Amino acid sequence: MAATEPFACEVEFQTGALCPNQQVLRRALRDIGAIFADQEAVQQILSTEGDRLVYEVYVADVPEEDGHLPYCTTVIYPGRVGDEYHMTKGHYHMRRERAEVYLGLSGEGCLLLQSEAGEVRVVEMKPGTAAYVPPGWAHRTANTGDVPFVFFAVYPGDAGHDYGTIETTGFAKILVAQNGQPVLKDNPRWRR
Ligand code: PAN
Ligand code: ZN
Numbered sequence: 001m002a003a004t005e006p007f008a009c010e011v012e013f014q015t016g017a018l019c020p021n022q023q024v025l026r027r028a029l030r031d032i033g034a035i036f037a038d039q040e041a042v043q044q045i046l047s048t049e050g051d052r053l054v055y056e057v058y059v060a061d062v063p064e065e066d067g068h069l070p071y072c073t074t075v076i077y078p079g080r081v082g083d084e085y086h087m088t089k090g091h092y093h094m095r096r097e098r099a100e101v102y103l104g105l106s107g108e109g110c111l112l113l114q115s116e117a118g119e120v121r122v123v124e125m126k127p128g129t130a131a132y133v134p135p136g137w138a139h140r141t142a143n144t145g146d147v148p149f150v151f152f153a154v155y156p157g158d159a160g161h162d163y164g165t166i167e168t169t170g171f172a173k174i175l176v177a178q179n180g181q182p183v184l185k186d187n188p189r190w191r192r
Contacts, residue, residue, distance in 0.1 A: 013105040016075035016150040022061040027054050037174050037189055038082030054086050068157035075150045076143035083176035090140025094160025097135045104129040107149035113137040120173045142175045144182040
C-alpha cells in the first residue's frame with residue numbers, strides 16, 4: 001500500500017518494530033565493518049564470534065518523493081567494536097538543503113553531526129528527545145547504553161541519501177567508551 005490514502009501503523013517503542021511492517025533493512029558487521037576506526041577489532045570479532053547485527057531500520061511504506069514525509073525507526077543494538085560504540089553508517093542528504101527530525105523512543109545514544117566544513121556536533125538522545133538535523137549536516141547515531149537504542153525519524157521525500165561521501169571521508173570524530181562514558185575523539189582515519 002503506497003501512502004496515497006491516509007493510514008497509520010503502530011510503533012513498538014522498545015523494539016522499534018512498525019506494525020504492520022513493510023520493509024526491514026538489516027546492517028551486520030560483515031557488511032558495514034569499514035565504518036569503524038579499529039579494523040583489527042572488526043577482524044577479531046568476525047573471526048572469533050562471527051558476524052553480528054549492528055542495527056536495523058523499519059521503513060514505513062511512504063514514497064520517497066517530493067511532498068511526502070517518509071518515516072522509519074532505527075534500532076541500534078548495544079555493543080562496541082574496539083572502544084567505539086555500535087553506530088549507523090551515516091550520510092548526508094543528497095539534497096543538502098533537506099533537514100530531518102529524530103525522536104528518541106527507548107534506550108540512549110548520541111546523534112553525531114558533521115557539516116561539510118568539518119564541524120562536528122553531538123546531541124545526546126534518550127526517550128522523548130526530539131533532535132533536529134539541520135540542512136547540510138551529515139548525521140549518524142550511536143548506541144551509548146546497554147540496551148537497544150530506538151528512535152523514530154521523518155524526513156522530506158525528496159531528500160535522497162548520499163552514503164558515498166561519508167564512506168570516503170568518515171567523520172572527523174569518533175565516539176568511544178572511556179571508563180564507561182562516551183568520549184569524542186579525533187578519528188585517526190578521517191580524510192578531509
Ligand atoms: C535515518 C537513517 C537510519 C539508518 O532514518 O537512515 O537511522 O542510518 P543510515 O541510513 O546512515 O544507515 C535517516 O537519517 N534517514 O534520512
Ligand atoms: Zn537522514
